[in-house]
Amino acid sequence: MIKVKICLGTACYVLGGTEFTQLQDCFTEKELKNISFEISTCMDLCKLDNAKPPYVIINDELFENADKLLIIAEIKNILKEIEDDRKK
């Protein structure tokens, strides 16, 4: 299972987080079975020095300055790895 945690705090939302609210529409139903989306009101990462919102966490890996295409590509990569593992 892939855990995707999206921050929708003010800073993340304004700097591009809005795009992630429609992330589910970018995957097929079969793919969605392996992904769980979670939304956070604020992950408090924006309070750190040199913060680069928006933030997305995929399976404990933190993505700064997250971009929708990059996140989709990352999730698809992990999906592919899972698929390959299964075939082996």
Place this chain on the structure above:
Amino acid sequence: MKEFIFEIDYYNVPKYKQVVSGDSFFYTKTKGNRIVATLADGLGSGIKANVLSQLTASMTQKFMAADYDYLQTAQTILETLPVCSKRKISYSTFTSVKISPNGNTRILDYDNPELLWFRNNEYKPIILCNVDIDTLHTRKIVKYSKIKLEVGDRLILFSDGLVQSGITTKKFPLGWEVEYVKRFIINTVNKDENISARKLSKLLVDKALQNDNGKAHDDITCAVVYYKVARKVILVTGPPSTHEKDKYIVEEFKNFEGKKIIMGGTTSKIISKQLNEKIEIDLDDLHSDIPPASKMKSADIVAEGMLTLNKIISLLNGAPDDRIKGNDAAYKICNMLLDSDIIHFLVGTAINPAHQNPNMPVEMGLRRISVNKIAEILENKFLKKVEVEYV
């Protein structure tokens, strides 16, 4: 401790195909916490009627607020109104009420439909004293009265568009007469004993519009004054200036009696952590221009901070109709604030470093400014009692 307040609100629909209403309703708080409210109905409809009624209502408001003699007030207004070029008459009816904090109410009425007074959901007739007034051209009759409102009382003011709605239809050949209106109010209040002035005025206007088959024959306005136990709400927004004060806001929030609103990601985290309650985001709420609302056991609503606050400002500044069009967090909070009488803001003053990013919009600057704007609108435009506390 129970506090009592006068809730005043109104609803208005302009005549079919008109952009502005020919009726005006103004209400203000004057010195000594007295409330002055005036409903004026200008001759005809559209812009001309709007100018007439606004002129009349604002004059009446100023005179009544300044403790000017009532009959002198009426005379001055009746003599000052501009003359209609078509009908060669100057005309705008008005009803004005001045309410003292102890419930003493003075009523000045010129040609508007009867003002209705309800106590314990029963109609109570108002004894009006007719006074002849000699103006420059003719003699006119003005009605004057003094009553004492008690807790639970309602005063209902409306323009003739309401009682004349549905005129010539089979159901109401002579219009929606006052007797029907009284019965409608009694039935409505029977169903919901504590119905707010806002809801009742809207229900009455909606019913009148329905009588007119959705196309108002005249401008319809209804205003309600309701003397009642105040409804309270607390709005906590922003983390406090130091971590030591976290406990204080949580305690204040926990012990508050009334509705509870939390705004801001960090603020909601502080409260949820201390109260050991989970925040659940409402995923149906994702298709809006602001972040979604969330749920928490001890709060009525949890929402994002700055963006939602700024949207609330624009909703409060907008027309009453716009406030019921959406269903996101800002609409919900806006209606929650308007459905309350005493609003307590608990504002954290910590500066969020993330909001100082040059890529962020300018209005994201300071929470205090946004909260102050909301407090000012609620106090001046909606006559709410507002307390702002900074931590």
